[in-house]
Amino acid sequence: MxxxxxxxxxxxxxxxxxxxxxxxxxxxxxxxxxxxxxxxxxxxxxxxxxxxxxxxxxxxxxxxxxxxxxxxxxxxxxxxxxxxxxxxxxxxxxxxxxxxxxxxxxxxxxxxxxxxxxxxxxxVLGMPGLTAYFGLLDICRPKEGETVVVSGAAGAVGSVVGQLAKIKGARVVGTAGSDEKVAYLKELGFDEAINYKTTPNIAKALADACPNGVDCYFDNVGGDITDAVYDLLNTHARIALCGQISTYNAEKTPVGPRPEGKLLKTSSMLQGFIVSNYAKRFPEGVRELTQWVEQGKLTxxxxxxxxxxxxxxxxxxxxxxxxxxxxxxxxxxxxxx
Amino acid sequence: MxxxxxxxxxxxxxxxxxxxxxxxxxxxxxxxxxxxxxxxxxxxxxxxxxxxxxxxxxxxxxxxxxxxxxxxxxxxxxxxxxxxxxxxxxxxxxxxxxxxxxxxxxxxxxxxxxxxxxxxxxxVLGMPGLTAYFGLLDICRPKEGETVVVSGAAGAVGSVVGQLAKIKGARVVGTAGSDEKVAYLKELGFDEAINYKTTPNIAKALADACPNGVDCYFDNVGGDITDAVYDLLNTHARIALCGQISTYNAEKTPVGPRPEGKLLKTSSMLQGFIVSNYAKRFPEGVRELTQWVEQGKLTxxxxxxxxxxxxxxxxxxxxxxxxxxxxxxxxxxxxxx
Structure with missing residues (x-):
């Protein structure tokens, strides 16, 4: 026993x-x-x-x-x-x-x-799926034809974010850390996927993948990828700040280019969140996500x-x-x- | 001629x-x-x-x-x-x-x-006043008893922000660059005013001035003051990013502690803006501001x-x-x- x-x-x-x-x-x-x-x-x-x-x-x-x-x-x-x-x-x-x-x-x-x-x-029907659902649909609010970037796109949250953004008619660009993950993102319907570990210049790769700039950014990662996305923001861009895995093991506050000037020039909005902020709406989220899973729109x-x-x-x-x-x-x- | x-x-x-x-x-x-x-x-x-x-x-x-x-x-x-x-x-x-x-x-x-x-x-009845009006009331939305920090508080925008925050019943803390300006902020009704040029430790001074943390931050300045405010944010804080005068003359992107982790942990929202985003509502803003000026509530x-x-x-x-x-x-x- x-x-x-x-x-x-x-x-x-x-x-x-x-x-x-x-x-x-x-x-x-x-x-x-x-x-x-x-x-x-x-x-x-x-x-x-x-x-x-x-x-x-x-x-x-x-x-x-x-x-x-x-x-x-x-x-x-x-x-x-x-x-x-x-x-x-x-x-x-x-x-x-x-x-x-x-x-x-x-x-x-x-x-x-x-x-x-x-x-x-x-x-997909638990915390990660709900995190994707509320972060993308409540904070980023992508419109048809807009460009959505997702970092950590092959993860539990990111893979759902990308698929939901496609359901909403957006162009979706993801970053991930291996060629297998990049292939997986393409299977999921991402328009572009970038292996940040092998790309010599992440800023250039993102700029090439986002010829119309970035309207929505769902950030799981932080660091260099995020710095590069800030340079591509369109006016009134929306950023859902969900995770910063690149910095979680840092022993002191990491240093980087200050983002405020870029957010100011583009009138962008950045919202940090945790899924429990949306606890009252979990039943709605689970219902919607279940429907998309059952319809085969969300794998x-x-x-x-x-x-x-x-x-x-x-x-x-x-x-x-x-x-x-x-x-x-x-x-x-x-x-x- | x-x-x-x-x-x-x-x-x-x-x-x-x-x-x-x-x-x-x-x-x-x-x-x-x-x-x-x-x-x-x-x-x-x-x-x-x-x-x-x-x-x-x-x-x-x-x-x-x-x-x-x-x-x-x-x-x-x-x-x-x-x-x-x-x-x-x-x-x-x-x-x-x-x-x-x-x-x-x-x-x-x-x-x-x-x-x-x-x-x-x-x-006060033009761009600076309208900037203060929409940035504070539309983005920061201070509630009675909340703490509002304003950087560049003795400037054309900041001095209006602080007074409007007092009208809304908030506790108001301002930063400025001379003892004369600090005295002016006290005259305007600011609860605390800090001379950032003579304060040996701006982070400690802000922490002392904000014993209940910071709910709203109206930023005209950026840099060290902003870094220190990020460490004091309460859950669901709102930041209106209005200016970054400390960085305008920088020849390359300034570097600083990354704010994302702090914004994430507190579910804070940061919104860059320019007053022209609110052009349709200018008549409302001028009307309200004129009223407060005429009532002597706004100097x-x-x-x-x-x-x-x-x-x-x-x-x-x-x-x-x-x-x-x-x-x-x-x-x-x-x-x-």
């Missing part, structure tokens, strides 16, 4: 390493009245979690050293003392990196098991790692640019399957 | 100097049918004009070398062949730095001569330089931080006065 868990061993300085994590074996708990025992099926590893490993003030509180790391999980109810969550129910929620967890049901969302794959609720790739013990490696892989689409760890098969 | 004009002699590299300008004496023209001859009364010198002296792409086309510089002017109709603009009418518009100009009336706005001083139509300081030949010096003084409130050159008395 073991129950492995992964704790934050120490706060990383710069890039996290395997030593950032510590495995511990705990007792498998028994639910009391009003509780369920959840078996972890899929664990989501996401770039934003790097931020929670530091103790800097941010939009979510930091992880505690010596406590389990937590994040997006799909789990199955395997024991229940809860009136509404029967054994066999599959749920998604923010849960510890742990094989079995207790919950009183708060913050859990049951997911249908007769529709899209349940792992999609950590991806979604997942990179699976297998086994609970591989969670740290899957997380570290995010910063090596190893995954296409959503990085997930498959921990167990559903009992009810 | 002389008619002096001021041409752009050469594009400045870095800071403009007296050699940037050339005086020329031209013939005083005679209006044809549909035209008026305007006598220049007041000339506005504004930081944004520095941008037009370079040939970089921007929101307004560059001045041409060898052609007259133009900007905001209050002038009087002294000869008329125009059906609607009688002799004695005072107008404001974008006109050359020239003692007398011809116009077909397009782009001219008649101003009342029985209300506030006519020079106000280059200041406005002007720094006058006298004489047409002093226009270049008045312009250069902007970059030395010499003026409080609006910098104007008085060229002539109205004939009709």
């Amino acid at each position: 073991s129950n492995r868990t992964i704790l934050l061993a120490s706060r990383p300085q710069g890039k996290p390493t395997p030593d950032t994590f510590r495995f511990e074996d705990r007792e498998r708990p028994t639910p009391s009245k009003g509780q369920v025992l959840l078996k972890t099926l899929y664990v989501s590893v996401d770039p934003y979690m790097r931020g929670r490993m530091s103790d800097a003030k941010s939009y979510v509180p930091p992880f505690e050293v010596g406590q389990p790391i937590s994040g997006g999980v799909v789990a199955e109810v395997v024991e229940s003392q809860h009136p509404e969550l029967a054994v066999g129910t599959v749920v998604t929620g923010n849960l510890p990196w742990q094989e079995y967890s207790l919950s009183d049901g708060k913050g859990l969302t049951p997911v249908p098991t007769d529709g899209p794959p349940i792992s999609y609720y950590l991806g 979604f790739e997942e990179t699976f790692t297998e086994g609970f013990d591989q969670i740290p490696a899957a997380f570290l892989g995010l910063f090596a640019g190893e995954n296409t689409g959503k990085a997930l760890v498959k921990v167990a098969e559903p009992n009810a399957a | 002389s008619n002096r004009t001021i041409l752009l002699a050469s594009r400045p590299q870095g800071k403009p100097t007296p050699d940037t300008f050339r005086f020329e004496d031209r013939e005083r023209p005679t209006p044809s049918k549909g035209q008026v001859l305007l006598k220049t009364l007041y000339v506005s010198v504004d930081p944004y004009m520095r941008g037009r002296m370079s040939d970089a792409k921007s929101y307004v086309p560059p001045f041409e070398v060898g052609q007259p510089i133009s900007g905001g002017v209050v002038a009087e109709v002294v000869e008329s062949q125009h059906p609607e603009l009688a002799v004695g009418t005072v107008v404001t518009g974008n006109l050359p730095w020239q003692e007398y100009s011809l116009s077909d009336g397009k782009g001219l706005t008649p101003v009342p001569t029985d209300g506030p001083p006519i020079s106000y139509y280059l200041g 406005f300081e002007e720094t006058f330089t006298e004489g047409f030949d002093q226009i270049p010096a008045a312009f250069l003084g902007l970059f030395a931080g010499e003026n409080t409130g609006k910098a104007l050159v008085k060229v002539a008395e109205p004939n009709a006065a």
Whole structure:
């Protein structure tokens, strides 16, 4: 009756390493009245979690050293003392990196098991998909024929952003870090895709790919790519600032060309956001995204790692640019399957 | 019948100097049918004009070398062949730095001569006042009790921003470059005012002045002050990017700490703008501002330089931080006065 868990061993300085994590074996708990025992099926590893490993003030509180790391999980109810969550129910929620967890049901969302794959609720129908949906449609608001640039375009968020922008009739340009990812973006319908690692001059490549300038920029990455996009902004451009993965492991504030003059000259708008700002509209987002998935207009790739013990490696892989689409760890098969 | 004009002699590299300008004496023209001859009364010198002296792409086309510089002017109709603009009418518009100009009336706005001083139509009731009005009320949207920071607070725009923020019930903190200006801001009702030139640590001074963080930032200046404000942003802060005078004379893009991470963590919004984005709403802005001026809720300081030949010096003084409130050159008395 073991129950492995992964704790934050120490706060990383710069890039996290395997030593950032510590495995511990705990007792498998028994639910009391009003509780369920959840078996972890899929664990989501996401770039934003790097931020929670530091103790800097941010939009979510930091992880505690010596406590389990937590994040997006799909789990199955395997024991229940809860009136509404029967054994066999599959749920998604923010849960510890742990094989079995207790919950009183708060913050859990049951997911249908007769529709899209349940792992999609950590991806295109979960936080990454909703991030793409609200960031693109509420902040960037692309119009037909406008040019949308997406950085980190082959990731879980970026790949959805690009497809939604195509659905809205925009010209879409993506950046990614390998030729395989570039090929994947072309398959998804991106008009242009740039391998930023092999392009000798990212500014020129972006300028060539955006002959009519840039109206919308959905930024997951920051750094040089973002600097180059700022030089291409059209008047009244809209920038959704979603992530800055190129800087997450920096030990001090990175320095770069000041963007303000460029944003000023073009009357551009830049909005930082986190998907939870839109929590009230999640049902709308899930409904719309599900529809596009079911219509085949929105496809979604997942990179699976297998086994609970591989969670740290899957997380570290995010910063090596190893995954296409959503990085997930498959921990167990559903009992009810 | 002389008619002096001021041409752009050469594009400045870095800071403009007296050699940037050339005086020329031209013939005083005679209006044809549909035209008026305007006598220049007041000339506005504004930081944004520095941008037009370079040939970089921007929101307004560059001045041409060898052609007259133009900007905001209050002038009087002294000869008329125009059906609607009688002799004695005072107008404001974008006109050359020239003692007398011809116009077909397009782009001219008649101003009342029985209300506030006519020079106000280059200041609190003109572009600077409207810039403050729309930038603060449309972009920053301060709520009662929120903290608003204004950089360049003693300038023509900043001094209006601060007063409008007080009218809206906000706590207002301004930065300026002399003790006289700081004293002036206190007179205007600013809660805190900081002399950024004598404060040893601008970041600490701003943090002390903003114990509840910053909800709105109206930026006229850029650079170090802006970097420090970014560190104090509250969640969902709004930044109106109006000017970057600290960087206008830079010969290449200035470098600084990247702001994106800070904007992301706080879900902040930054909007570059130019007042002409709001052209359709100018009548609303002038009406509201006039009301506050007449009620004594909004006061406005002007720094006058006298004489047409002093226009270049008045312009250069902007970059030395010499003026409080609006910098104007008085060229002539109205004939009709």
